[in-house]
Amino acid sequence: MPLAKILLYYAFTPLADPDAVRLWQRDLAESLGLRGRILISQHGLNGTLGGEMTALKRYVRKTREYAPFRNIEFKWSAGSGLDDTGASLDFPKLSVKVRDEIVSFGAPGELRVGDDGVVAGGTRLSPDDLHELVAERGDEVAFFDGRNALEAAIGRFRGAIVPDVETTRDFVELLDSGEYDDLKGRPVVTYCTGGIRCEVLSSLMVSRGFGEVYQLDGGIVRYGEQFGDDGLWQGSLYVFDKRGAIEFSDRAEVIGSCVVCGTPANRTANCADASCTTERVVCGSCDLPPCAAHASPAE
Numbered sequence: 001m002p003l004a005k006i007l008l009y010y011a012f013t014p015l016a017d018p019d020a021v022r023l024w025q026r027d028l029a030e031s032l033g034l035r036g037r038i039l040i041s042q043h044g045l046n047g048t049l050g051g052e053m054t055a056l057k058r059y060v061r062k063t064r065e066y067a068p069f070r071n072i073e074f075k076w077s078a079g080s081g082l083d084d085t086g087a088s089l090d091f092p093k094l095s096v097k098v099r100d101e102i103v104s105f106g107a108p109g110e111l112r113v114g115d116d117g118v119v120a121g122g123t124r125l126s127p128d129d130l131h132e133l134v135a136e137r138g139d140e141v142a143f144f145d146g147r148n149a150l151e152a153a154i155g156r157f158r159g160a161i162v163p164d165v166e167t168t169r170d171f172v173e174l175l176d177s178g179e180y181d182d183l184k185g186r187p188v189v190t191y192c193t194g195g196i197r198c199e200v201l202s203s204l205m206v207s208r209g210f211g212e213v214y215q216l217d218g219g220i221v222r223y224g225e226q227f228g229d230d231g232l233w234q235g236s237l238y239v240f241d242k243r244g245a246i247e248f249s250d251r252a253e254v255i256g257s258c259v260v261c262g263t264p265a266n267r268t269a270n271c272a273d274a275s276c277t278t279e280r281v282v283c284g285s286c287d288l289p290p291c292a293a294h295a296s297p298a299e
Contacts, residue, residue, distance in 0.1 A: 003053040004079030006036075006090060006241065007060070008221060010046040010102065010196040012117045013068040018042055018098045025063075026096040032059055035091035036241075039102045043113045045069065046102035046196055048240065050079050050088030068115075075194055075221045080243055090241040103196050106169040110207065111200060122190055122202025122213035127226045130216060133187065134232065142183050146171075146192040146201045147238070153281050154245055154256040154266050155220075155235030157191060168197060175208050187212045193237065195219035224248035236266040244268060258283035 015021055018040045025038050029049060034056065036049035049056065064070050081089045100108045112119035125133065134141050143160035145152045152162040161183075163174055174180065188210055190198035198215040205213045216223060220237055227233065228248040235255040236245040244267055254264040258281060265283040270276065273290045282288050 002082055002086065004050065004082045004088060004090075005053045005056050006048065006050045006077045006079045006088070007056055008048050008075040008077070008194045009072050010044065010194065010199075011069050011072045012044040012102075012113045012199060013115060014113055015040065015042055015044060015068065021045070022096055022098050024066075026094070028059060028062055029094055029096065032056075033086055034059060035088045035094050037091070037094075038096040040096070040098050041100060041102045041108075043108075043111055044102055045072075048091075050090045050241065052082060052086050055086075073218065075218070077221070077246065090243055101200075103200055104168055105172060105200050105204065107172050107200075107204065110204065112203075118199045118203050120203055120206055121199055122188075122206060122215040124217040125189065125214045126217055127223045127231070130189065130214075130223070131231070133189070133214070137187055140186055142186050142188045143232075144180075144183070144188050144190045144201075144205075146190050146198040150268060150279055150281070151193075151238035154268065155233070155237050156255075157232050158234055160191075168201075171201060172204065175204060184210050187214065189214045189216060191216040191220060191223075193219050193239070194221050229253070238268070256281040258286055260286035260288065 022040050032051065032055040034049045034051040036047065038047040049059065060074050064072060079088055079090050083089055143157040145156055145160050145162045148165050148167060149162060156162060163171065165171060165174065188205065190202045192198045195218050202213045202215040220233065223233060224237065229251050234253045236247050236252055238245050254266045256265045258265040260282060263283050265281050267282065268279050269282045269288050271278040271290055272288050280288060
């Protein structure tokens, strides 16, 4: 029986003709029946694709044939399934676009990318390196979540600093405000889902005077593959597809709280108003009411 899989991947590398790369990637993914999202810019490639495992393996092989992408690290996870045509159930369609940034911090002019990736970013830490740093420096180490507050609500590293942001664009304003200047004398470990957001975030922090900045190489995904729920991670991992969230074991903690009844919850849902994209943590027994912007006026 065909296996449904999901690929998560990115590459920071200079691309002279992003539009040509877009056409090639679109035609390749379409020919293999894949769904998901691919973003391309002058700085590189960022993708999440779902489909049948054999088709995804062909995609990986063909993508790595292009010299700038030969060292891409592809992260695999289980998909929800395939429809009657063999297409992924986790994505409604295929989207391949060119943007100013492959992860939208709103600072494309600040990012410097060379053949070896982001220039002047944080020092990379493997999951083992991370444990060694914590063993050596203890509570001095500051975990800095590079995702939005909703993602962190259902899963994060223990004791992590979680900025109150809705989008990655909010980080630049927060860093420039000086709110986290007290961290400039501490080892700061940035982390995110697959590693791409903390590639950029760590470089933004370095350029703003944070003296000892690290990034978790491969993100939470790689950490969870190695340590599961037996390390420093707690909760579920939010993902941007129909799965909603994944766990690394059947012993995953439930650290979120339902916004309706307050009971422990590890899933999210959109506002009850169909036109609203506001998403909140909710348990399986509750339905979300319309958010404040869409609630009916009091009688």
